[in-house]
Each structure stands twice: as structure tokens, then as C-alpha cells.
Amino acid sequence: MIDDLAEPSAAEFDLPRVLAALADRHRLAIVQFVDPHGESWCSRVMQDAGLEMSKSTFSHHLRILRLAGIVTKRHEGTKGYMGLRKDDLDSRFPGLIGSILSADVEAVR
Amino acid sequence: MIDDLAEPSAAEFDLPRVLAALADRHRLAIVQFVDPHGESWCSRVMQDAGLEMSKSTFSHHLRILRLAGIVTKRHEGTKGYMGLRKDDLDSRFPGLIGSILSADVEAVR
Numbered sequence: 156m157i158d159d160l161a162e163p164s165a166a167e168f169d170l171p172r173v174l175a176a177l178a179d180r181h182r183l184a185i186v187q188f189v190d191p192h193g194e195s196w197c198s199r200v201m202q203d204a205g206l207e208m209s210k211s212t213f214s215h216h217l218r219i220l221r222l223a224g225i226v227t228k229r230h231e232g233t234k235g236y237m238g239l240r241k242d243d244l245d246s247r248f249p250g251l252i253g254s255i256l257s258a259d260v261e262a263v264r
Numbered sequence: 265m266i267d268d269l270a271e272p273s274a275a276e277f278d279l280p281r282v283l284a285a286l287a288d289r290h291r292l293a294i295v296q297f298v299d300p301h302g303e304s305w306c307s308r309v310m311q312d313a314g315l316e317m318s319k320s321t322f323s324h325h326l327r328i329l330r331l332a333g334i335v336t337k338r339h340e341g342t343k344g345y346m347g348l349r350k351d352d353l354d355s356r357f358p359g360l361i362g363s364i365l366s367a368d369v370e371a372v373r
Contacts, residue, residue, distance in 0.1 A: 171369070174286050174364075175284065177283050178284035178287055179280055180280050248367045249366070250362065251367070254357055254360040255360065257358070
């Protein structure tokens with residue numbers, strides 16, 4: 156599967172962009188779901204995180220998260236897997252992602 | 265001076281709104297300037313934080329920060345003073361504002 160989305164290196168992370176990517180209830184739910192589950196099959200995240208949205212809306216959110224450097228996507232056969240870039244985020248903005256992952260966010264359902 | 269902007273209580277803070285308010289290079293510069301200086305005269309922040317913007321643009325940014333609960337504004341005579349609500353933010357989202365205040369943000373000048 157071809158995927159030409161350029162995920163930034165940690166050195167390229169931009170704080171306003173990271174914050175904007177996380178400033179959305181649905182994207183927070185995605186990130187908070189993937190954190191305890193580890194690298195996850197994208198379709199499973201969409202279903203199990205309780206997000207009521209179309210596949211294209213989910214792809215849109217995933218794209219914003221990837222462009223900001225918050226998640227990475229890996230392809231295996233026809234499946235896509237997403238993982239949280241916690242170490243990269245922590246190396247640039249120590250403590251930030253941890254505080255966001257442990258925050259109480261109102262349910263999106 | 266009349267000011268009817270309703271600043272939220274800490275219990276009313278909304279994480280996506282807080283992150284969106286901080287997802288801007290100029291608003292980050294305001295917050296990172298006020299942090300070490302303590303409660304600051306708004307006009308001084310506008311001048312000394314090196315923000316090249318009109319008074320109305322500054323007011324717009326201040327309004328977004330206040331509505332999210334990040335700063336509070338107090339009037340004394342004809343002057344307005346702004347202060348960072350660090351304790352309130354820490355009580356709701358432990359570690360978040362500290363990690364953002366200590367982050368390296370590219371210069372806005």
C-alpha cells in the first residue's frame with residue numbers, strides 16, 4: 156500500500172501544531188485509546204474507541220495526528236497499524252503527552 | 265471599567281479548548297512571558313513580549329486565553345492586568361501547563 160504522508164521527525168515537531176492536533180475531542184479519544192493498547196489496527200481503533208464517525212472522517216483525524224508527529228502508521232499487507240510516538244514527543248516536550256493522556260476528557264459518545 | 269467576559273471556573277475547564285487556546289505561537293509567547301513576570305500590565309505584555317500586533321489583535325488573543333481559563337484579567341483604575349492561572353490549570357490537568365511553559369517554541373518575532 157502506498158502512503159506518501161511525510162511524518163515529521165522529532166526535531167521537526169512544532170508545539171502549536173501538536174497542541175492543535177490534540178485540541179479535538181475525537182483525536183484525544185483516539186490517542187487515549189491507543190496509549191494503553193499499544194500499536195493498534197486502525198479499523199479496530201475506529202470501532203473500539205467508540206468513535207461514531209465515517210471511515211473518511213477517521214482518516215482525516217489520523218492524518219492530522221500523523222502530520223503533527225503524534226502517531227505513526229505502519230502498513231502490513233492490506234492492514235494499517237497506528238502507534239503513539241510517546242518517546243519522540245517526550246524527547247521534545249517532556250511531560251506534555253503524559254499529562255494529556257492522563258487527563259479527564261469528557262466522553263465523545 | 266466594565267468587563268463582562270465570563271472566565272470559567274477550574275471545574276469548567278475543557279481540555280480541547282485549553283489546548284486550542286495554546287495552539288498559537290503568539291498566545292504561547294504571551295503565556296511564556298507572563299509566567300516569569302507574574303501578574304502583568306496588559307500593555308506591558310504587548311510591548312515587552314516582542315509581539316508585533318495591533319491592540320485589537322492582542323485583545324483577541326487575550327480573550328481566547330481568558331475564555332479557556334488560562335489567564336485571568338483584573339482591572340485597577342483604567343489599567344488591565346493579566347495573570348496566569350497556573351494553580352487552576354494544574355489542579356485540573358496536572359503537569360500540562362508546566363510542560364508547555366518550559367517548551368522551546370520558535371521565536372515569533
